Amino acid sequence: MIWFTRSRRKINGTFTPLLRWFRSIGTSAGHAWRRSLQLRVVVSTLTLSLVVIVILGAVLTGQITDRLLEAKISAATEELERSRTTVEGALAGAEDSDGLNARLERARAQLSNRDSDAGQTAGSAGTFEPVLIVEGDSVRADSSVGPAAQIPQSLRNFVQSNLISWQYATVFDSEQGGYSGPAIIFGTPTASDIADLELYLVFPLGSEERTLSLVRGTLFIGAAVLLVLLAAISMLVARQVVLPIRSASRIAVRFADGRLKERMPVRGEDDMARLAMSFNEMAESQSKQITQLEEFGSLQRRFTSDVSHELRTPLTTVRMAADLIHDGSADLDPALRRSSELLVNELDRFETLLGDLLEISRHDAGVAELAAEQLDLRMCARAAVSTVRHLARETGTEVIVDLPDAPVIAEVDPRRVERILRNLLANALDHGEGKPVLIRLRANSDAAAFVVRDQGIGLRPGEEKLVFNRFWRSDPSRVRRSGGTGLGLAISVEDARLHDGKLEAWGAMGEGACFRLTLPLVRGHKVIGSPLPLKPSTRRYAQGQPLPAASTQIEFDTPSTNGALGVSAGTADDPEEWT
Incomplete structure (x- = not known):
């Protein structure tokens, strides 16, 4: 074994x-094979051509063989008649006193037209060797002249039944220089005074075999030359078709890259020329539409930016008047006091909306700048949590902060990272339905990742891409407690891209949503993986449940009456994702 x-x-x-x-x-x-159309065309052409050549060669070889054998059989039949007449005449003139073998030898000698080294005779059917056999009886023994051992017994049975027959056989001549190979043997009874005399003519098929070998060799050489010519022709034809297609592919790639002036050359009036004209017409139409869309987008961005700037002056005036009214609201009746509060709140929301519009217009115009610096990402997380603590208190939501013990140093813009986390936390508090919200930070040698997880209503299938659209809302009737403008996640995606990072979302109905922000530790490096998974595991953290042993509970806000508000900071030993 x-x-x-x-x-x-x-x-x-x-x-x-x-x-x-x-x-x-x-x-x-x-x-x-998958990438080269020319290779597929050439190989397919050669394969089909080879099949046709093999079939044609087999048919031609079979036809030539049949014609050669038919001619051989016809000539051999005539030769057999002449030989039988010669043998009968030779035996009729011989004396009976001569021995039987001597008479047969003289008959065989008269039958031969010419002698050869092998004792064969040449006739119109080609060379042949005569064989005379006399069947023995109780008085005399068998007598024969010639190679009687070459005659098959099945053929002799037909001849002994007074039938003229022929049969294919393989003969072997033991004499030096004799023929060995396929042959056709003709046999006939005779009407001589020697009873039971049988005449056989052995016709070798060597010349026919050589003719067929020559034909096969010629067909093989012709097939090889034809395949080479077909390969060259198919390559030339395929090249004439493939080259314009490759040119069109290269031009289409350059057109897709933004070179809108690329066009295909038009040569002649064939199908490729019509294809080139159609492609050029399509490219011209697309170029015009793209140019119009770019101009429209530029005008739209400029309009948004100009309106935002122009609204700041009247907004400042209205803000001053509203603050003045709000400062004296204590002397107003309850209805006017409530109106002043609503006015101030809506002005706050309006100012936030103007700021978001200005920021998104900078991203659209490509003029947003990244003020990157080396800092600890845990500071951004703590600052973002600090800005949303009033929302956590209003919704009675516990915010769980899971940060590493060691600093996570990265080259980022702290204002933009803090804004991304603030938007994610505010969104989680809005849709978390009062259940705990987790913010977690992890890092590896290449990137750092934040995860913001809630256990609220979640997302329907396909909405994980729509959440980053501007002004998109899963439930339009739902009230935003954070006073959001609908642009927060759209701006967050642009801020993440500005860092060469990624902002992704996951959600399931009834299981909540999870947002993951992945940032490179060094500016300009491409983010390949992420230290944290996007889809959380099935483990749940319930309100009031203690954190893992390595975590410390820090409450820096006054708990609400139900004790749900709590902000936890620290690190968890458990590597599983919290849900």
């Missing part, structure tokens, strides 16, 4: 490199 195991390992070790080489060759061939 040990010997068998060692032998199998040795065989596997020997053939493994060979198998890998064949696998790599197959992979490369498959890749070339």
Whole structure:
């Protein structure tokens, strides 16, 4: 058993490199087959041509063989008649006193038109060798002249039944220089004074075999030359078709890259020329539409920016008047006091909306700048939590902060990162239905990731992409407690892209939502993976449930009456994602 195991390992070790080489060759061939239209056309043409050539060669070879054998049989039949007449005449003039074998030898000698080294005779049907056989009886023994052993017994049975017959056979001549190979043997009874005399003519098929070999060789050489010519022709034809397609592909790629002036050259009036004209017409139409959309987008961005700037002056005046009214609201009746409060709140929301519009217009115009600096990302998380604590108190939501013990240093814009986290936390508090909200930070050697997780209403399938659209709301009737403008997540996505990072969302109905912000530790580095998973596990944290042992509970806000408000900070030993 040990010997068998060692032998199998040795065989596997020997053939493994060979198998890998064949696998790599197959992979490369498959890749070339999928990518090259010219290769597929040439290979398909050669394969079909080879099938046609093989079929045609088989048909031609069969026809030539049949015609050669028909001519051979016809000439051999005539020769057999002449030979029988010659033998009967020779035996009729011979003396009976001569021995039987001597008479047969003289008849065979008269039958021969010419002698050769092998004792064969040449006639109109080609060379042949006569054989005379006399069937023995109780008085005399069998007598024969010629190679009687070459005659098949089945043929003799037909001849002994007074039938003229022929049969294919393979003959073997033991004499030096004799013929060995396929032959056709004709047999006939005779009407001589020698009873039971049988005449056989052995016609070798060597010349026919050589003729067929010559025909096969000619067909093979012709097929090889034809395949080479077909390969060259198919390559030339495929090249004429593929080159314009490749040119169109390159031009289409450059057009997609933004080179809107790229056009295909039009040559002639064939199908490729019509394709080029159609492509150019489509490119011209697309170019005009893209230019119009760019101009429209530019006008829209400029209009948004100008309106936002122009509204700041009257808004400042209205703000001063509203603050003046609000300062004296104590002397007003309750209805006017409430009106002044609503006026101030809406002015706050209006100012936030103007700020978001200005920020989004900067991103659209491509003029947003990143004031990056080296800092600890835990500071951004703590600052964002501090800004939303009033929302947590109003909604009775516990915010759980899970930060590493060691500093997470990254090159980021602290204002933008804090704004992203603030927007995510405010969104989680708005839709968390009072259940705990988690913010977690983790880092590896390349990137750092924030996760903001709630256990609220969640997202429907497909909404994880829509949440970043401007002014999009899953439930339009739902009230925003945070006073959001509908642009927060859209601005957050642009801020993440400005850092060369990613902002992603996950959600399920009844299970809440999870947002993940991944940022590179060094500015300009591409983010490949993330230290935290986007989809959380099935483990849940309930209100009032103690945190893991390594976490410390810090309450920096006054708890609400139900004790739900609490802000926890620290690190958890449990590596599983909280949900």
